[in-house]
Amino acid sequence: AQSVTQLGSHVSVSEGALVLLRCNYSSSVPPYLFWYVQYPNQGLQLLLKYTTGATLVKGINGFEAEFKKSETSFHLTKPSAHMSDAAEYFCAVGGGTASKLTFGTGTRLQVTL
Amino acid sequence: DTAVSQTPKYLVTQMGNDKSIKCEQNLGHDTMYWYKQDSKKFLKIMFSYNNKELIINETVPNRFSPKSPDKAHLNLHINSLELGDSAVYFCASSQDGGNPGANVLTFGAGSRLTVL
Numbered sequence: 001a002q003s004v005t006q007l008g009s010h011v012s013v014s015e016g017a018l019v020l021l022r023c024n025y026s027s028s029v030p031p032y033l034f035w036y037v038q039y040p041n042q043g044l045q046l047l048l049k050y051t052t053g054a055t056l057v058k059g060i061n062g063f064e065a066e067f068k069k070s071e072t073s074f075h076l077t078k079p080s081a082h083m084s085d086a087a088e089y090f091c092a093v094g095g096g097t098a099s100k101l102t103f104g105t106g107t108r109l110q111v112t113l
Numbered sequence: 114d115t116a117v118s119q120t121p122k123y124l125v126t127q128m129g130n131d132k133s134i135k136c137e138q139n140l141g142h143d144t145m146y147w148y149k150q151d152s153k154k155f156l157k158i159m160f161s162y163n164n165k166e167l168i169i170n171e172t173v174p175n176r177f178s179p180k181s182p183d184k185a186h187l188n189l190h191i192n193s194l195e196l197g198d199s200a201v202y203f204c205a206s207s208q209d210g211g212n213p214g215a216n217v218l219t220f221g222a223g224s225r226l227t228v229l
Contacts, residue, residue, distance in 0.1 A: 032215040043220030051215045095214040103156040
């Protein structure tokens with residue numbers, strides 16, 4: 001069984017500030033971890049993913065995430081927030097033989113001037 | 114050209130009615146999915162098809178019936194609609210890379226269903 005916990009349903013940062021969105025997972029098999037972003041009235045799109053290899057993963061739009069097995073975490077960061085980053089962010093875990101993702105409940109990122 | 118397209122985008126209907134949502138992908142992907150996103154943004158998988166074969170069928174009322182006429186299409190038919198069916202339904206697709214758990218999903222823009 002797999003599950004994802006996203007701490008903080010709503011995060012607000014100032015433009016130019018560090019973005020940190022937290023994700024912890026639980027998985028009985030080696031996990032594959034994803035961050036997806038959803039802009040208003042749109043579908044989700046992939047930001048980045050971790051499967052194997054390097055634990056620091058770089059994605060689009062300057063985002064990156066680090067897989068920490070000991071902490072069962074996959075937090076998403078961006079050094080400097082931009083107004084266009086305002087969206088809903090979803091962490092997801094996959095793994096095993098089934099092509100099935102389990103999503104977290106999402107974190108809404110608000111960016112203020 | 115939209116990669117994963119869903120129709121209709123909005124659907125408002127009365128309780129008890131039957132409705133369908135259509136999905137088409139032009140990416141040549143092997144696997145298609147239906148996800149339900151509720152009012153709290155929680156996303157849950159409903160069904161998954163691989164080359165027209167049902168491979169994932171979560172605990173979903175049997176009022177919901179997916180149909181895949183070919184691997185580029187996955188439609189969702191809902192009978193006897195209830196208030197609790199109101200949600201945004203997302204279609205998605207993925208290309209099998211030999212490791213299903215690592216597949217990247219491409220989502221459609223969603224179909225917002227409102228049941229009155």
